[in-house]
Amino acid sequence: MNSIKNIILNPYNLTDQKIEKALSIACSNKIDFADIYFEYTKTESWRLEDGIMKSGSSSIDSGFGIRSVSGDKSGFAYSSQYDLKDLTKAAEMSRSIVNHGQEKSVKLGESKKFKKLYDSTSPLDSINDNEKVDFLKSIDAYIKKKDSKVDQVILNLSGTHESILVMNSDGIKSIDERPLVRFSVVVILKDKERREQGFSGGGGRYMYDEILNNQTGYKFADEALRQANINLNAIDCKAGTATVVLGPGWPGVLLHEAIGHGLEGDFNRKKTSAYTGLLGKKVASSECTVIDDGTIAKRRGSLSVDDEGCETQRTVLIENGILKGYMQDKLNSRLMKTSSTGNGRRESYGCLPMPRMTNTFMLPGKHNPNEIIESVKKGIYAVNFSGGQVDITNGQFVFTASEAYNIRDGKIADPIKDMTLIGNGPEILKKVSMVGNDLKLDEGVGTCGKDGQTVPVGVGQPTLKIDEITVGGTQL
Amino acid sequence: MLPLELKKIKENLLNLSKKISKKYSYQFGIGLAEGITVTSRCGSIESIEHHQDNKLGVQILCENKQGFAGTNDLSNDSIDKTIEKAKNIATNTQPDICNGLPDSNFVTSDNMPKVDIHHPSNLDIKEIIDMTHKCEQHAFDYDKRINNSEGSTFSYGHTNSLILNSKGAYGMIQATNFILSCIVVAEDGKSKERDYEFSTTRDFKKLESPEKIGTQAAHKTISRLGARSIKTRVCPVLFSPEMSVSIFSDFLSSIQGDAIYKRASFLSDQIGKDVFPNFINITEEPHLPDGMGSSPYDGEGVLTRKKNIVEAGELKSYLLDTYSAKKLNSVSTSNKGLITNIIIDSEKEKIPNIISTIEDGIYITEMMGSGVNILTGDYSRGAFGYLIKDGEIKHPVNEITVASNLKNMFKNIIGLGDDIDRRSIINTGSVLIKDITVGGAN
Structure with a gap:
């Protein structure tokens, strides 16, 4: 059984009865529900730079958080101490959100069973530390040998094993053990006086061998080198509006920013989203069907069960352009009289859960990607992005390309420098006129921030064409 | 005065460190933080969060190799394991002659400068809730177009941190931090906008009043209504103090x-x-x-x-x-x-009412996205702001981009405003920069 039980519950003698007592205190009769979340997370990270296996770090984070929910109110307390005294104190602090009432009796059942989307073992122990180190050294040597312009290589290999146990006042107990690994490559090239960089990486909920074997690591190294070489020849970009073709995979950041956040339950319950009240309305061209799916095996954004103990699912957000649904956690779905979609996530035991994305992507359309590029007389083809951001209230979003090209007469032409695209979420998807048949999910490096909490996510999309969007460049 | 809990941990650390062989050098860092965050929204409490965080960081060096390990469990057993883990990691890294603890100028119990950033405050939870209610209410009262809110939040944090290393460095910092913020939404039938205001201080008594925060949040939000895009241009751009902090x-x-x-x-x-x-x-x-x-x-x-x-x-x-x-x-x-x-x-005089000195330009109050490349200096971000004509703000502008290169932006600074923002660690007023490309939608 899971490490929570071996490392926390048993050594501290936290029996079901004691936890039931804490939940009873947290859930007085004026409280709708209460939950307690135990977490034990081990993280490690190895870094090679300047040609040296420079440092490694390892950390353990563990604790519990108790939450009491009454209507739209949440009381919350957490601690990294496990005495019964601490449990009871936290429960009392948590329920102080309402005036004292009678304690409710809570009876915990057996753990719920869920589909298994990943191994429950720890990637940290899946191979020896010296194998991780040797891997990074061999990638470093490979990159330097391949290109004489290499000035700097920065490699990071990290692994996490997160064990969680959620128990709530309905007596439901859910356990999950989540592996996560990530590898990233930054290459800086120097050509005469010019320096440019390329970035690549990937990961997922699996063991290190998926990256160390099968040449996967070398594939990321090649990709970072390729991008850096392209950037060495990039020219300044023209400012103004342009037709933009987005490549498949990681450019799905567009969906994450332009619509994903705006369809999270909390913003819609509070009516602060640009998508508030648009359920059933047309918010995108009929080419667009957008899904959030937490159930894809081994993906970075996937979870067997979310951080509130609800099973994850495949949720249709937009179907043929029509807004179909929001992503929900327990609190917001109760208030909106619907049910959780398994999107209740939290960064750690010290944070309150909220609706968050898992893997968000657009389904493939009918066009061949070449046909999409050929349809553009003058425009931009953007294939890699460094990130994005959105204002969910007015719908304005940006995302920044790290690899992009001019399109001239239907052909990919010169590479252009870092440029930002800005648009309005509810408007931009109506301007998607062609969707490719080449759906691709990203390689598994995405991290999403909201209210100061970060969680791993996935994005994806086929090649698609936006008829008009504003582009930030230095040239007129 | 060392708080009791920290004193106990320090003694434990000193005892445990005696067991570490002389061939290792080490540094320990401890952080203990506690606090409370309260949010009220639309007139009622939305959440009360009680925070308590512990952190131990261990750095171990041996023959120019180093390893780091951390934990939030400060029991003796856990500290012991964390030290062992850091040693293990150090053995797997490569020697680097630049690794090492500082040779000089480190803090000891005799030489620590006095820095006044600790003002513990006994705040009543009712008083806190009341403050957030008032703050939000002032925003709602400002204009009837303020029709929704993401709430007003107050948070209080108290941190104790300690550092010691095998060369004899020893230091302790106690600090407090208070924040009051308010985020509201305004609608005028055509557009919906959101903006915020906050105050943050080390001393509760110096925090801006709920009235000032609420009113200013409402003012900023209302002034965004009716934003439209503009034609692409190269022009002087005035960055608000908050955006200047970002630059x-x-x-x-x-x-x-x-x-x-x-x-x-x-x-x-x-x-x-x-x-x-x-x-x-x-x-x-x-x-x-x-x-x-x-x-x-x-x-x-x-x-x-x-x-x-x-x-x-x-x-x-x-x-x-x-x-x-x-x-x-x-x-x-x-x-x-x-x-x-x-x-x-x-060295030039800071300019009062700097907007009035601009004939034709843009005032940027918000930037979005990650388009800053430190390697090349290339700069391209999404922005929100206001069109300035003949020294006056004409209308809000959205869906625009600002692009340049940091090298040029720094050289092209032509004036600093006297509207200094002291909430950030960077104290600056607004900054006027010439020749920035502003991309627009029409």
Whole structure:
């Protein structure tokens, strides 16, 4: 059984009865529900730079958080101490959100069973530390040998094993053990006086061998080198509006920013989203069907069960352009009289859960990607992005390309420098006129921030064409 | 005075460290934080969060190799395991002659500068809730177009941190932090906008009033209504104090030691060169009373001191820790893991009501996205702001981009406003920069 039980519950003698007592205190009769979340997370990270296996770090984070929910109110307390005294104190602090009432009796059942989307073992122990180190050294040597312009290589290999146990006042107990690994490559090239960089990486909920074997690591190294070489020849970009073709995979950041956040339950319950009240309305061209799916095996954004103990699912957000649904956690779905979609996530035991994305992507359309590029007389083809951001209230979003090209007469032409695209979420998807048949999910490096909490996510999309969007460049 | 809990942990650490063989050197860092965050929304409490965080960080060095390990369990058994883990990691890394603890200038119990950033406050939860209610209500009362809210939040944090190493460094910092903020939504039938205001201080008594925060949040939100895009142009851009903080923080990232020795910054090899116009001075002042960035020592216990970073436009200093200093044949500037208070100053007079001096330009109050490339200086971000004509704000503008290169942006600064924002560790007023490309939708 899971490490929570071996490392926390048993050594501290936290029996079901004691936890039931804490939940009873947290859930007085004026409280709708209460939950307690135990977490034990081990993280490690190895870094090679300047040609040296420079440092490694390892950390353990563990604790519990108790939450009491009454209507739209949440009381919350957490601690990294496990005495019964601490449990009871936290429960009392948590329920102080309402005036004292009678304690409710809570009876915990057996753990719920869920589909298994990943191994429950720890990637940290899946191979020896010296194998991780040797891997990074061999990638470093490979990159330097391949290109004489290499000035700097920065490699990071990290692994996490997160064990969680959620128990709530309905007596439901859910356990999950989540592996996560990530590898990233930054290459800086120097050509005469010019320096440019390329970035690549990937990961997922699996063991290190998926990256160390099968040449996967070398594939990321090649990709970072390729991008850096392209950037060495990039020219300044023209400012103004342009037709933009987005490549498949990681450019799905567009969906994450332009619509994903705006369809999270909390913003819609509070009516602060640009998508508030648009359920059933047309918010995108009929080419667009957008899904959030937490159930894809081994993906970075996937979870067997979310951080509130609800099973994850495949949720249709937009179907043929029509807004179909929001992503929900327990609190917001109760208030909106619907049910959780398994999107209740939290960064750690010290944070309150909220609706968050898992893997968000657009389904493939009918066009061949070449046909999409050929349809553009003058425009931009953007294939890699460094990130994005959105204002969910007015719908304005940006995302920044790290690899992009001019399109001239239907052909990919010169590479252009870092440029930002800005648009309005509810408007931009109506301007998607062609969707490719080449759906691709990203390689598994995405991290999403909201209210100061970060969680791993996935994005994806086929090649698609936006008829008009504003582009930030230095040239007129 | 050392709080009891920290005193106990310090004694435990000293005992445990006696067991560490002399061939290792080490540094321990402890952080204990507690606090409360309360949010009220639309007139009622939305959440009360009680925070309590512990953290131990261990750095172990052996024959120029190093390992780090951390935990939030401060029991003796756990500390022991964490030390062992750091030793293990150190054995798997490669020797680097630049690794090592600081040789000099480190904090001890005798030499610690007094920095006044600790003002514990006994706040009643009812008083806190009341403050957030009032703050939000002032926003709603400001204008009837303020029709929704993401709430008003108050948070109070109290941190104790301790550092000690095998060379005898020992230091302790106690600090408090208070924040009151308010986010509201306005609608006028055509557009819906959201904006916020906040105040943050070390001393509760100096926090801005709920009335000021609520009213200002409402004012900022209302003024965004009716925004439209503009034609693409090259023009002078006035960056609000908050956006100027963002630009100067990109400057500080570009002079961080690790970016410099990796040659990953466009400001590598620029010491002694003119990076800003000659009327600009930038200094670091680590010991300002109540300063949001004030600290007596840095993340490896090196005593902080005042220094000139930019003097009459010329770059004088990078931000170095012991490691990057050795890499660059220099000495630590006490910037391991932190930058203290940064003062942006001008030999020219700071300009009052700087908008009135602009004939034709854009005032930028918000930027979005990650389009800042420290390696090349290339700059391209999404923005929100206001069109300025003949010294006056004409209308809000959205869906625009600002693009340039940081190198040019720094050189093209033509004026600093006197509207200094003291909430950030970077103290600056608004900054006027000429020749920026603003991309628009029509």
